[in-house]
Amino acid sequence: MKIAVDCGHTLRGSDTGAEGCGRKEQDLTREVGSLVIKKLRQLGHEVINCTVDTCGSVTDSLSSRVNTANNNRAEIFICIHFNCGGGHGTEVFTYNGRELPQARNVLNNICSLGYTNRGIKSANLYVINHTNMPAMLIECSFIDSQDDMNRYNANDLADAIVKGVVGQTVSVSQSAINNVVHSLGYSATVRDFQIQFNEAYNQRIYVDGLWGQQVEAALHQILLRNGSQNSLVGFVQCRVGTDVDYIYGNNTEEAVRRYQSAHGLTADGIVGFNTMKCILNEYKDK
DSSP states (O other): OEEEEEEOSOSEETTOOOEETTEEHHHHHHHHHHHHHHHHHHTTOEEEEOOOOEESSHHHHHHHHHHHHHHTTOSEEEEEEEEOSSOOSEEEEEGGGOOOHHHHHHHHHHHTTTOOEEEEEOOOOHHHHHOSSOEEEEEEEETTOHHHHHHOOHHHHHHHHHHHHHSOOOOOOHHHHHHHHHTTTOOHHHHHHHHHHHHHHTOOOOOSSOOOHHHHHHHTTOOBOTTOBSHHHHHHHHHHTSOOOSBOOHHHHHHHHHHHHHTTSOOSSOBOHHHHHHHHHTTSOO
């Protein structure tokens, strides 16, 4: 099957996306979209990458995506976005809101991850209206909803989309996930760490999503343990599998111990240099 995949918005120029919870939409669309492309190709499908990284105008960005899909005679068009505006959950747009089996499957699969189902919808969207093949624009979740962002996992979303479109998905190794995400030159997780570290420690390290000397130096300052209470505690909680309340209590300590044991670290329930570096390395090309 020939499938057009479009990672929404540009990295630079006039068509960058929304921001919320310390994240940029154009970063997340590429994290998810790159994995969708990798999985579809691994399953033997031909993928047309319609993503545009820079543009002079929004019109240029949108028309380039559509022309790439149409000129390559794709059989279906998948556009990946994240919503913004104070809501929560997942919705999928199709031409005139028509029922498209693949769109319904994608919506149901993503919502099975815990997101609110906002339905199949209609809107005056250029990429939906001007593509020559069945098309869907997926608003995976709300980038300005902390609950939605706590659930965010690029690989899970990619699996939901791929299975919804072609009926099956394929596993990729963690190193392959890291390679896909960090071949883009940034990490939404490192960027989130930079923001939360600045808030928790009243620092001003540069927020660029890149692992550099400032991040390494920041790691040496971290000591989170039972009784700690700050934004960085929440960062840890949502990555070790416990409820996010920004308070380092007994449940968080136990979740950290489990994480440490699973990753070959000293299971002392304290987050310092080694544990935080391990957390970040799960999302970084080593």
